[in-house]
């Protein structure tokens with residue numbers, strides 16, 4: 001009898017602070033599996049955000065730098081330019097990347113920085129207690145939209161993947177989800193691609209990952225997985241928006 | 249015989265493994281673990297096929313799978 005599944009080497013053997021059923025944990029594991037498969041653990045540097053993933057440096061065995069809120073792509077730019085032989089990635093939530101850090105992500109992508117961005121979209125600010133994010137869906141109830149997001153007042157939920165895919169500096173851009181086994185397998189493939197374009201020096205790579213926040217959505221973990229299918233995917237379609245060598 | 253092993257004190261009782269297990273053999277235990285949650289467990293291990301779906305949906309990497 002052989003082991004067919006176990007903790008990847010790049011994933012620290014510790015209990016995380018994430019809430020029960022939060023899919024940040026699945027995404028961490030997928031990044032760790034990809035780092036193991038590419039054999040890059042010793043030369044990988046992560047840049048952690050402000051948000052629930054602020055402590056990611058405790059959970060992956062690579063080197064880390066924690067950045068000010070939204071500034072991870074700028075910090076990653078500096079690290080990659082100073083140490084071009086390292087594999088540099090950011091791990092950012094939607095509050096971090098699509099709100100306070102909008103300028104940094106747009107310009108890093110536009111400059112075609114050789115970095116990989118893991119963008120975790122859970123349609124809410126998790127860490128601070130469930131306030132509305134730029135990605136919150138129309139009608140979604142949050143702490144700061146108790147009657148549901150009103151698009152006349154708050155604008156439309158932002159589709160970062162589609163927006164950034166228009167920039168020539170971007171080499172790979174996909175949106176995936178981690179709400180069921182088949183989607184988790186596809187998410188891992190996309191994460192690997194986003195690291196590969198950096199290793200092959202092709203340009204900027206990003207994966208937007210639809211993730212759950214059972215605590216602030218007020219849903220059981222399994223129901224939160226269904227909510228991704230029912231509410232998020234219809235507005236945030238899954239797929240590859242840009243692959244190397246193609247301008248869409 | 250395929251089997252799964254739980255790192256009991258890492259489990260947060262989210263039940264995602266139980267919901268996604270195609271054999272429906274995972275349940276939460278009556279007792280609580282060190283974290284204060286009812287951890288996942290399997291009674292009828294002979295029904296496990298070693299597909300590892302439970303392990304892939306677990307956000308806390310609690311499950312090791314043998315086949």
Ligand SMILES: Cc1ncc(C[n+]2csc(CCOP(=O)(O)OP(=O)(O)O)c2C)c(N)n1
Nearest residue numbers: 050051052069093094095096124125126127
């Ligand atoms: C400069 C600054 N402004 C605001 C905050 C408060 N703050 C902490 S986390 C956060 C948003 C986190 O949401 P997101 O990036 O979606 O990550 P999640 O927690 O949902 O994973 C905010 C606004 C801060 N820490 N620093």
Ligand code: SF4
Nearest residue numbers: 018019022052126213
């Ligand atoms: S608050 Fe939400 S995003 Fe943060 S750990 Fe809990 S479930 Fe995950």
